[in-house]
Amino acid sequence: MSPPVAPAAEAAGPVRGVFITFEGGDGVGKTTQAALLEEWLAARGRTVARSREPGGTEVGVLIRDIVLHHRGEIAPRAEALLYAADRAHHIEHLVRPALERGEVVIQDRYLDSSVAYQGAGRVLGRDEVRDLSLWATEGLLPDLTVLLDLDPALARARLVADDKPFDRLESEQSAFHDRVRAEFLALAAAEPDRFLVLDASRGSADLATDIQGRVQSLLDAHAEKAVGDAD
Ligand code: TMP
Numbered sequence: 001m002s003p004p005v006a007p008a009a010e011a012a013g014p015v016r017g018v019f020i021t022f023e024g025g026d027g028v029g030k031t032t033q034a035a036l037l038e039e040w041l042a043a044r045g046r047t048v049a050r051s052r053e054p055g056g057t058e059v060g061v062l063i064r065d066i067v068l069h070h071r072g073e074i075a076p077r078a079e080a081l082l083y084a085a086d087r088a089h090h091i092e093h094l095v096r097p098a099l100e101r102g103e104v105v106i107q108d109r110y111l112d113s114s115v116a117y118q119g120a121g122r123v124l125g126r127d128e129v130r131d132l133s134l135w136a137t138e139g140l141l142p143d144l145t146v147l148l149d150l151d152p153a154l155a156r157a158r159l160v161a162d163d164k165p166f167d168r169l170e171s172e173q174s175a176f177h178d179r180v181r182a183e184f185l186a187l188a189a190a191e192p193d194r195f196l197v198l199d200a201s202r203g204s205a206d207l208a209t210d211i212q213g214r215v216q217s218l219l220d221a222h223a224e225k226a227v228g229d230a231d
Contacts, residue, residue, distance in 0.1 A: 017099035018222055019140070020215065021110040024148035025181055026170045027155035027162075028200040029207070033148065034108050036208040037215065041104055046219075049098035052108035054086040057093055068167040076122040080129055083114050088136035096140070104219075111137065112145060112187050117169060120183035121176045144218050146211055147188050148200035152177035155200075 020037070022030040031052075038050045055064035063086040067079060074082070087110070098105050111133035119129035152174060159170060188195035196214045198207055 016102040016226075018104045018144075018218060019095070019099060019107070019142045020104065020218075021107045021112070021142040021145045022148065023109060023112045023116075023145055023184060024200060025150060025152055025155050025177055025184070027159040028148040028150045029204065030108050030148055032204055033146065033207055033211060034106050036204070037211055038106055040208070040212050041106075041215070047101075047103045048106055049094070049103050050106045050108075051090065051094055053090055053110060053113070054083060056086075056090040056095075056107075059089045060086045068169065070168065074168075076118065076124055079122065080114065080118040080124055080132060083118065084132045084136040087111065087114075087133055091137045091140055107142075110142060110145070112147075112184065115187060116180045116183040120179040121169075121172065123179075126183070142194065143222075144214065145188075145191075145195050146214075147184055147195050147197045148207070149181065149185065149197055150200035152181055 022034050024030055034050060038048045041048050053060070054067055055061050063082050067074070067082050067086075095105050095107070111130065114133050115126055115130050118124050119126045156174075156177070159166065185197070188197045196211065198210055200207070
């Protein structure tokens with residue numbers, strides 16, 4: 001694997017905010033936890049920019065429609081490039097500006113999803129897919145990545161209960177989703193300081209409490225560093 005690049009607080013350019021991403025398979029509850037964290041931070045007076053990939057910008061919405069709903073085949077490398085294109089545009093137009101304004105960015109999925117889904121799921125390779133995203137984002141890594149881990153069979157049962165039609169990725173075989181889960185866990189093991197791994201079968205309120213604790217420590221460290229830099 002390529003060496004980790006600087007997290008948001010230290011990446012090239014005047015980045016003052018905090019970048020938090022949520023990752024995991026389909027149906028693990030990322031969106032619920034991202035919303036709860038946004039609410040918790042806003043109640044503490046933080047300015048939060050919440051977004052998602054794919055589809056966090058107008059261009060991204062068009063790309064999202066292709067990658068999730070195109071009816072024919074998409075070559076795996078084309079799929080990887082579409083996700084990377086969405087990411088490049090999103091980071092340049094939405095995420096970096098918010099970080100430069102000192103906001104907390106909470107994002108549903110980021111480059112770890114590409115490594116897990118295209119790198120492992122589509123078997124394109126971890127390093128190649130990661131390098132593509134790092135190129136697309138000029139090396140921006142999150143300060144914290146919350147990985148909600150769940151057995152894909154349980155996650156699938158949740159999606160079925162939701163009663164919405166499956167998209168292209170959700171429709172993949174169980175072996176695909178098993179590879180995605182294993183890759184997320186391998187990524188977390190390789191970068192334990194960046195990842196918080198939680199068992200997503202736990203209750204939502206319980207998970208939110210653990211996430212808040214970790215985010216509070218991150219914000220405290222960030223504030224201390226800002227004071228140190230100002231001295
Ligand atoms: P979601 O917004 O409901 O999570 O759907 C996005 C889908 O796209 C999900 O199945 C994961 C997949 N995906 C990738 O395959 N690669 C990526 O880089 C990203 C961001 C998402």
